[in-house]
């Protein structure tokens with residue numbers, strides 16, 4: 001990571017903690033690796049992202065509905081979906097440091113190193129060899145590549161590696177208390193299967209006609225081997241997924257449609273388009289006939305935030321086979337029964353949260369000729385900002401707090417509002433800038449005379465005087481997307 005990127009990332013992480021967005025889980029017990037808690041402002045930001053997604057995907061589309069399925073599901077589901085046998089990461093241990101790594105991640109790091117050093121040929125060759133080995137699940141070949149490219153353990157600095165082994169990423173636990181182990185259940189590693197197994201329930205009860213979609217937001221769990229980059233890769237995280245059921249043969253049109261639609265969603269809240277790219281998969285999972293990642297340029301490089309996959313009829317057919325229940329739709333237009341094809345859009349809520357923080361964070365130099373000054377600011381889209389506005393009485397006396405409270409009590413019926421009367425007005429503005437509040441409403445002595453206040457805009461820092469009676473309308477207009 002370049003030094004300024006490295007620094008930016010560190011600053012975002014400490015900012016997130018300092019202002020109550022994200023805390024390490026179980027911190028007073030020295031933390032739990034790759035598990036995080038969202039603080040008071042993080043919970044608000046996360047909810048606003050969910051609302052933005054739900055609104056765009058479910059409420060704005062008459063043919064998409066949302067569900068909330070359970071985390072625990074029948075264990076056979078994970079057999080049918082392929083997760084019991086195939087949801088693995090290839091792992092390798094260093095015998096000296098006793099540290100465990102993902103073999104493909106070690107190789108990826110080496111590829112990045114080659115690229116940085118201008119050794120493009122080497123990087124491309126290794127990428128190709130690694131892809132081939134992964135596709136063939138050739139574990140000895142992965143180990144051979146690690147040896148050939150002289151990859152050392154970042155902790156011990158040695159090349160004393162074990163063999164590469166497969167490691168299943170699902171967490172399991174016991175349900176009830178059967179002695180023979182038949183009570184083993186999994187914590188779901190994705191929310192999608194809860195949608196597939198409810199396909200007919202929703203289709204019938206909602207009288208849905210193809211094409212239609214089922215969406216859901218919920219927790220997923222993966223026992224990730226490597227945990228790093230803050231909330232980028234967690235063991236407990238949230239997904240926002242939508243499965244769109246289509247007539248076989250039309251899937252490529254819909255794939256294109258969702259690829260474009262989803263990118264627009266990302267950009268509509270002010271994310272920098274230059275930081276985005278599509279990464280088409282050349283190596284497809286056995287059930288997919290097209291797949292693309294929406295990648296964002298994080299300080300540590302371009303990484304996947306969302307996947308769009310054309311999953312054919314794989315999942316529904318598997319459930320049909322394993323459950324013995326028909327997973328078909330009767331299409332009256334062509335008078336045929338078929339197992340629908342599926343286009344999936346799957347975005348990590350926590351990754352989008354991180355992207356939003358990184359994209360909006362700025363340390364702005366405000367120095368003038370005679371005074372050094374700076375501020376930290378989150379340029380969050382107003383619809384995502386935890387607080388829509390803050391009400392600030394200029395002083396703590398002369399009836400200003402009472403007037404401010406009156407305004408606050410009215411506005412909080414419609415918007416999530418902050419109120420602050422502590423410290424100088426300048427400090428209070430800076431605090432609201434740092435947590436992304438788009439507008440500060442300042443109540444001063446003139447307010448008592450003519451029922452007007454000033455609105456200060458976070459990004460431009462400009463102020464304007466407006467009538468108190470106009471506040472609801474003004475804020476509503478400014479915070480809508």
Ligand code: ATP
Nearest residue numbers: 222232233234237304305306307346347348350351
């Ligand atoms: P990766 O290659 O980064 O492990 P993936 O391809 O396994 O991700 P999918 O199974 O397609 O990811 O999951 C869809 C989305 O869920 C991802 O695009 C990502 O945003 C999110 N996601 C997956 N794993 C994690 C995790 N461990 N922590 C946070 N978000 C995750």
